[in-house]
Amino acid sequence: MVSKNNQIMQRDLDVIWHPCTQMKDHETLPLIPIKSGKGVYLYDFDGNKYIDAVSSWWVNLFGHVNARINSRIKEQLDTLEHVLLAGFTHEAAVELAHKLVNITPSKLTKVFYVDNGSSAVEAALKMSYHYHLNKGKRKPIFLSLTNSYHGETIGALSVGDVSLYKETYEQLIIQNMQVAVPVDQSIEAANVALEALENLLKKKATEIAALILEPLIQGAGGMHMYHPEYLSGARVLTEKYDVHLIADEIMTGFGRTGKMFACEHANISPDFMTLSKGLTGGYLPLSVVMTTDDVYQAFYCDYNEHKAFLHSHSYTGNPLACAAALATLEIFEEEDILGDNSKKSDYILKALDKFHSLENVEEIRQQGMVTAISLKGYDSKERVGLKIYEYALTEGVLLRPLGHVIYFMPPYIISYEEIDKMIEVAYEGIRSVSKAD
């Protein structure tokens, strides 16, 4: 008899083209149909369960089917499911915007709603370019860090630097330049990179609208981490050279790095901050661009179609998504999430001690609730991450390595017992691809 998992998989493969996937891989690699979720677990149709160690692409904070978030969405559903946000507003969007202004760095006083991460990046880039234009300056270039990732739409892809995603579309992209990211988490590396940034700004700043970066952790670039000193220095330099600073906190926001926002580690206030993913606790697509009064005022005038920011998306500020976000922020308000996370991340790092003795482990790094292990001795054709992914699934853990980087980014509600299991499976997975034995 064909299992229920297999039945659904076949019906899926008949019609669905999956994201970020070579579909032919599924001739041999089973797709996993998920029936339900609860807490840190995802359950398939054949009775298997998996610890979601990557928070379903870094979005989930307080577990799947969280009672509090569910009830808030249900309440909203019976009140108002959606309304356009131009000419109209609704209570959940208003309340959420006030909360976001209160908890983000001090100069961020305005909230522009969007509906997914890449679109927030697009909106921030356009706003920055348009701001300078409204001030009488043409600055068509965006600066970003080597190895960065900001999404897949053309503008967001243009400021990214992961060749796997970008190279093919090279002819389509908008004007961009990259400057070296600090090579590691040391303060020395941050200072070297800041020198390179200043050298570049000295020459090119008059043409550069903004520097966009992922503060402290470059996610899709293999969980590469750097020192907060780089953020402080980049803030000083961007101000000095009249270049905006866009902090893309789509992955790092909402406690992932150990503070509510990664910018807090350096005590900086950027000109733009993009937020999504954890914003709704991992429930619904929503994103925002936060910006300053200075930026807002540059667009504020009697109607002039060239000066207004005529950018919109149909589902901008969706009420159900705003309700999920409000419930998520209430959990942060009422519980010591960051304090509990700090204990959990210490525990995770300590438990990884024994990984150092594995011959194929190159480095272990951590920033808050993101811990990464990079492996050595493989070339990209070996697809070692895929092997570990497959192994971990058979053991009930959803790990989704980035090339040869294995990482943990679990929902914050993960228990110590579940952490032990997640780590043990990763350990055995890494051992299973070792070439030493």
Ligand SMILES: Cc1ncc(COP(=O)(O)O)c(C=O)c1O
């Ligand atoms: C830092 C960063 N920016 C932007 C994005 C794009 O967000 P989305 O996938 O919602 O378009 C991502 C997604 O992983 C991200 O990590």
